[in-house]
Amino acid sequence: MDVAALRTFVAVAETGQFQAAADELGIxxxxxxxxxxxxxxxxxxxxxxxxxxxxxxxxxxQVFLPHAKKVLAAVEQAEQAVHxxxxxxxxxxxxxxxxxxxxxxRFYRSRPGTELNAVTLSQENAAQTAQAVLEGTVDASFxxxxxxxxxxxxxxxxxxxxPLELLVGPGHPLADVSWVSPADLGGHRIWIxxxxxxxxxxxFYQALSEAFGLSIDALGPHFxxxxxxxxxxxxxxxxxxxxxxxxxxxxxxxxxxxxxxHDPTPVYPxxxxxxxxxxxxxxxxxxxxxxxxxxxxPHDVWAPDWVAR
Numbered sequence: 506m507d508v509a510a511l512r513t514f515v516a517v518a519e520t521g522q523f524q525a526a527a528d529e530l531g532i533x534x535x536x537x538x539x540x541x542x543x544x545x546x547x548x549x550x551x552x553x554x555x556x557x558x559x560x561x562x563x564x565x566x567q568v569f570l571p572h573a574k575k576v577l578a579a580v581e582q583a584e585q586a587v588h589x590x591x592x593x594x595x596x597x598x599x600x601x602x603x604x605x606x607x608x609x610x611r612f613y614r615s616r617p618g619t620e621l622n623a624v625t626l627s628q629e630n631a632a633q634t635a636q637a638v639l640e641g642t643v644d645a646s647f648x649x650x651x652x653x654x655x656x657x658x659x660x661x662x663x664x665x666x667x668p669l670e671l672l673v674g675p676g677h678p679l680a681d682v683s684w685v686s687p688a689d690l691g692g693h694r695i696w697i698x699x700x701x702x703x704x705x706x707x708x709f710y711q712a713l714s715e716a717f718g719l720s721i722d723a724l725g726p727h728f729x730x731x732x733x734x735x736x737x738x739x740x741x742x743x744x745x746x747x748x749x750x751x752x753x754x755x756x757x758x759x760x761x762x763x764x765x766x767h768d769p770t771p772v773y774p775x776x777x778x779x780x781x782x783x784x785x786x787x788x789x790x791x792x793x794x795x796x797x798x799x800x801x802x803p804h805d806v807w808a809p810d811w812v813a814r
Contacts (some may be wrong), residue, residue: 597646604750605647698727
């Protein structure tokens with residue numbers, strides 16, 4: 506199928522005029538007509554109906570249009586894939602509050618003018634996100650992907666370990682300690698609302714619970730981070746876990762306490778996923794930044810043994 510003809514059809518469909526499409530594409534109206542006629546002969550249906558005011562889509566044309574746009578989008582992705590740096594780097598940071606987003610933001614601040622877009626594929630699990638990277642929906646992502654789930658064509662490099670901290674209100678029994686061992690959290694209820702089954706973070710917290718005998722649950726509705734902070738401030742028994750690089754804000758009157766975990770230090774292992782051989786210059790610079798300017802890993806790290814390295 507002729508890509509130029511597809512592009513011409515979409516232009517006519519969106520402008521409603523053969524001449525307007527010709528002007529947009531920089532060709533003659535006659536060339537537009539020839540391309541549309543050739544496309545209609547190829548697929549053996551009428552796509553556009555001429556009217557006194559221009560043209561409109563036939564029923565077949567209405568059905569065909571979204572598929573034509575998908576084909577053109579795929580062609581554009583293919584063309585961009587072989588021209589590194591011709592467009593902004595698209596990085597999935599999962600959640601704008603957590604450590605990957607903060608690291609990418611600091612990287613951006615350190616390189617004024619960098620062509621970069623931070624996006625959040627918050628509904629996709631690690632395997633689905635790896636597929637999105639492979640397909641070019643995004644260029645890179647930070648995920649805790651199991652080693653046996655890294656698909657062919659994907660480069661996985663563990664570049665950002667985020668130490669966990671306990672977050673509690675002022676009435677919690679551990680509110681005034683300077684640090685705590687994970688093993689000492691047994692018997693304390695750790696509430697992390699919003700954990701979804703079949704996600705990498707669900708697998709991470711399951712592994713953490715089993716390793717240290719913790720009680721971690723996601724029971725009850727999740728009304729957002731602000732509601733979680735309100736609940737912790739009023740509770741003498743609930744705690745949650747956050748990353749040391751995560752950015753959460755709460756009213757000063759809540760008096761919440763962030764307590765480091767040590768002996769060992771559990772870390773959430775963010776693996777940078779990208780397409781193998783991707784030479785986008787911003788991706789290369791981001792990878793170098795993480796290796797040299799990223800936060801140092803603790804000496805007593807604990808992480809699940811299944812995560813890709």
